Amino acid sequence: MISTKRVYLDNAATTPMDDLVIEAMTNVMKNTYGNPSATHSLGRSSKAVIETSRKSIAKAINAESREIIFTSGGTEADNMAIRCAVKDLGLRNIITSPVEHKAVLETSKELAQEDGVELHLVNVDGQGRVDLVHLRELAEQNPGAIISLMHANNELGTLLDYKTVSEIARANNCLFHSDTVQTMGHYAFDVQEFGADMLTCSAHKLNGPKGIGFLYVNKALNFKPMITGGGQESNHRAGTENVVGIVGLAKALEIAFNNLEEEQNHISGIKNYMMSEIEKNLPSVSFNGDTSYEGGLYTVLNCSLPPQENNALLLFQMDIEGVCCSGGSACNSGATKGSHVLEAINHPQDRQAIRFSFGRYTTTDDIDFAINALRKLLKPETVQV
Numbered sequence: 001m002i003s004t005k006r007v008y009l010d011n012a013a014t015t016p017m018d019d020l021v022i023e024a025m026t027n028v029m030k031n032t033y034g035n036p037s038a039t040h041s042l043g044r045s046s047k048a049v050i051e052t053s054r055k056s057i058a059k060a061i062n063a064e065s066r067e068i069i070f071t072s073g074g075t076e077a078d079n080m081a082i083r084c085a086v087k088d089l090g091l092r093n094i095i096t097s098p099v100e101h102k103a104v105l106e107t108s109k110e111l112a113q114e115d116g117v118e119l120h121l122v123n124v125d126g127q128g129r130v131d132l133v134h135l136r137e138l139a140e141q142n143p144g145a146i147i148s149l150m151h152a153n154n155e156l157g158t159l160l161d162y163k164t165v166s167e168i169a170r171a172n173n174c175l176f177h178s179d180t181v182q183t184m185g186h187y188a189f190d191v192q193e194f195g196a197d198m199l200t201c202s203a204h205k206l207n208g209p210k211g212i213g214f215l216y217v218n219k220a221l222n223f224k225p226m227i228t229g230g231g232q233e234s235n236h237r238a239g240t241e242n243v244v245g246i247v248g249l250a251k252a253l254e255i256a257f258n259n260l261e262e263e264q265n266h267i268s269g270i271k272n273y274m275m276s277e278i279e280k281n282l283p284s285v286s287f288n289g290d291t292s293y294e295g296g297l298y299t300v301l302n303c304s305l306p307p308q309e310n311n312a313l314l315l316f317q318m319d320i321e322g323v324c325c326s327g328g329s330a331c332n333s334g335a336t337k338g339s340h341v342l343e344a345i346n347h348p349q350d351r352q353a354i355r356f357s358f359g360r361y362t363t364t365d366d367i368d369f370a371i372n373a374l375r376k377l378l379k380p381e382t383v384q385v
Ligand SMILES: Cc1ncc(COP(=O)(O)O)c(C=O)c1O
Pocket: 012, 013, 072, 073, 074, 075, 076, 078, 101, 103, 150, 153, 154, 179, 181, 182, 202, 203, 204, 211, 212, 213
């Protein structure tokens, strides 16, 4: 029987919007509809709303307003960082890892095929951690490259030692881009301390709207627009601005940063609870990625389930049981395609990986519900009674 109860444990895929974000957006939708490029008063008030949002975001991450370029989300921001580094700044080497989001990985591969750029993949270990010795070697062999490494892996949660990466980048005259889609709003951010030249953010991963994000670009870098046909975003991205989305993004970040400590405590408590319940009740389940607080993102728990016949169906069965979670795989028209991240960490093919990801609204009851569902679906001999 299909469960009527729904428990949402897929916050790394997207998050429910905060009511205060919806309220701020609705207000702008109703009242601030002028085209920001128009010179009349309604246009000017839309422009003012955008610039106030930009200022508030910049201040929150210790950047300057002119360093924030609004985009349609994380994918576009990742594309912009890498494509502009190659096309506008003339960088001929890209150093990245095999566990990056496809917005980075496929873009880099495409540039390597079409633009004669050389692509270098840094080794990662069994938990998805970047081999920093190898990274240093690659940077030394290819000074002036762009290094693109994500702050937290979206499938595993494993965190990057960004301080060391930044130091390696500086020492070798490399640009450092980091996809911070999974971490922005979940940790305090100071672009100076982070030491990256470019950072990617997406609003829908932090209780904001879909279809809006930004790329932080250090003011010393001179990018041409990737999307042309208008002078918006100070000539960095053409097209009428998504005013409503921009306001939602700024509000979502403001809320996240205002409640940072409280949320970190709440969500990491949820993750710890799930880990200990799994250890107690489902001993055959292990964890993928770095699960320590220092080394792993506190919103993500990737579980490796024991081999059994119906493994490929587990995700669908979890859905029927009322639990929304993700596989370590991308679903395409109903067919599951192996995850490049799991492949890169040599996750055994006979085990199924399920990613549970938590957010501000997750409760321990949700976790109990998910554990019960797992207990039903796993073979009895793998379940502690
Ligand atoms: C690490 C990472 N980068 C980029 C993206 C893409 O962001 P968006 O959905 O805003 O295009 C995602 C979303 O799945 C992500 O998890």
